[in-house]
Amino acid sequence: GIQVEQSPPDLILQEGANSTLRCNFSDSVNNLQWFHQNPWGQLINLFYIPSGTKQNGRLSATTVATERYSLLYISSSQTTDSGVYFCAVGTGNQFYFGTGTSLTVIP
């Protein structure tokens, strides 16, 4: 299967700070999504972004498919951004997840 590596594994931020999360993958994919798992365990889709750049409020994401990586930017972080961020890549009907970045935002 495809290997997915996320960095950093853990991140602690002061409220209001910015951060960049990275996702590297080992092979060509036709699907890439970012998810946020909140402290209650819910997985929420943030972006579907197999290539290019998208923005949604304080969050944005960029995927460079030819170089096999994706970045998730969080600006002006808030305590509600805390949780684990997962990158998932897909080929055909199979999906592979990274081990996540655990983000803690402190007031």
Add this chain to the structure above:
Amino acid sequence: EAQVTQNPRYLITVTGKKLTVTCSQNMNHEYMSWYRQDPGLGLRQIYYSMNVEVTDKGDVPEGYKVSRKEKRNFPLILESPSPNQTSLYFCASSGGGGANVLTFGAGSRLTVL
């Protein structure tokens, strides 16, 4: 409300006692899949289904069965659960096509003693 519903949310059982975790979606999605989440390993795909009566193995199918007799339902069956199947399980669905955006259920925490 568009959603994926899993039941039970929490279950403690014993080794060898067959159990089924149900998954239902109300979005008329063709694609459904099951994952398990374990500490340090992220989510791993167990099985997926492209449509009714069409299922296939994911990365970690051993010890699990699935069926897709109706489009909305995709149950996960553990015929003889073992302690190494203690995990947090998620069901997801998507409309397929060019934008396979996954919508996840709330998760089912299973403990096998």
